[in-house]
């Protein structure tokens with residue numbers, strides 16, 4: 001990553017960055033916010049349009065009820081208070097991808113305010129903490145169309161406009177300036193996206209622009225009371241770049257101040273190719289949107305009863321689910337975090353965990369053996385040849401000591417290679433298992449005789465050496481010794 | 497706008513800039529005169545005492561006898577309606593390649 005100027009860590013340490021985020025999220029409704037055109041990414045240009053979203057004179061907007069329900073659900077999931085009566089407003093600006101000459105948004109009476117989410121962070125001593133990031137507001141608005149500046153023969157003097165996206169319902173989620181580091185910004189976005197995905201109101205697909213982020217960044221001397229002048233970094237449209245973009249902007253501003261200059265209030269565009277931000281417009285040229293209440297839409301009233309109905313759709317959210325999984329299934333933090341990363345995966349796991357003898361065993365098979373093979377074969381979770389019941393069977397066989405971990409790996413390899421479910425492969429290949437105590441003991445004796453040094457270590461008190469003997473015998477048995485019996489007999493033999 | 501003194505030439509230029517309009521030197525004083533005249537008409541409304549009247553931005557809800565809809569009763573169900581035929585849309589467009597609207601090159605401002 002390039003930096004604005006070469007600044008020493010000592011200089012950087014003098015300053016306190018202050019960051020707030022504005023996140024735009026497209027809602028997964030069937031139709032647009034104010035007309036019945038289909039709300040779908042892409043499509044032949046200008047085929048998802050009608051008089052309303054084309055801004056033709058006389059066409060009137062009618063608000064999509066589902067968009068309201070999604071907005072309220074999203075607001076609830078980030079702990080906002082719902083405003084019973086909110087008001088739509090016109091945000092006036094002239095740009096060809098906004099044919100009405102204004103965007104319908106909400107201004108002084110947004111649908112929700114005063115929320116928060118919690119993110120993992122570090123305190124000044126470097127100890128991990130949970131930090132609460134305030135959410136100022138969540139409001140509803142409509143998206144603009146798409147301007148295409150390049151790629152056509154006459155792109156040098158023509159801009160092409162596709163209005164398919166125009167009128168797509170959005171919520172804008174504005175955070176308090178509570179974020180202090182690029183890492184906190186990343187965590188905030190990650191958590192926010194995770195929560196919104198759980199609610200199902202958006203697919204949060206950054207590549208398709210269904211989640212977009214602008215960052216308000218300023219710096220001040222540590223201990224200062226007043227925030228510095230902020231710049232708005234726009235167009236940070238990938239998780240990969242958010243940290244670099246914010247870090248670049250922090251260092252640029254510190255560089256400006258250290259050189260005796262002043263940070264100007266402006267919008268800056270992040271260019272991921274060059275790893276830097278560019279000035280778009282300063283405050284002197286800033287837009288003045290001249291907001292006024294939208295005369296074509298009555299105030300939106302979401303009464304207590306309707307709110308309660310909407311809240312019923314609120315699922316258990318990621319944080320709560322993680323805590324419960326740790327409690328209920330004895331998972332560790334890391335596994336619980338991986339399993340709950342998406343609601344789908346967590347659901348899959350829970351169905352299996354409840355059927356199996358050991359949920360922890362299911363977690364380990366799912367997270368290591370299955371995930372590893374899916375990745376190697378470039379398959380999605382849904383494409384896995386091993387069903388949930390297959391995983392349950394595998395976990396139970398392991399738990400009972402009926403198959404060894406080596407046998408499990410072989411069976412799963414076959415399952416993936418032949419694209420057949422685990423139970424089918426197991427029934428067919430049912431690995432030979434040596435459950436004859438005498439035969440196992442004989443092999444143990446052999447291994448003990450061949451490794452006097454390790455026997456001495458064990459008997460000298462280093463009990464962990466037992467694992468070495470188990471491994472050796474397992475190898476001798478070509479992975480066929482009954483693991484439970486083997487464990488027991490090795491200890492018995494060594495202790496005798 | 498600059499308070500009591502009415503619309504200044506600077507106000508006219510700023511509003512024109514926000515509206516992406518380029519006014520000629522002759523047009524500027526004319527716009528100033530028109531805007532001041534319009535504001536003068538509107539100013540008559542200020543003679544009414546509205547301190548007891550709740551702000552209202554539109555009249556639609558008065559059509560059905562001031563009924564308050566708290567459950568989204570008047571909102572639109574999320575059902576897809578056919579969009580309009582692109583050829584018909586583009587027939588009215590000032591400039592098109594048949595698929596896109598074309599406009600003079602846009603420079604972000």
Ligand SMILES: [Zn+2]
Nearest residue numbers: 035037050053
């Ligand atoms: Zn439409």
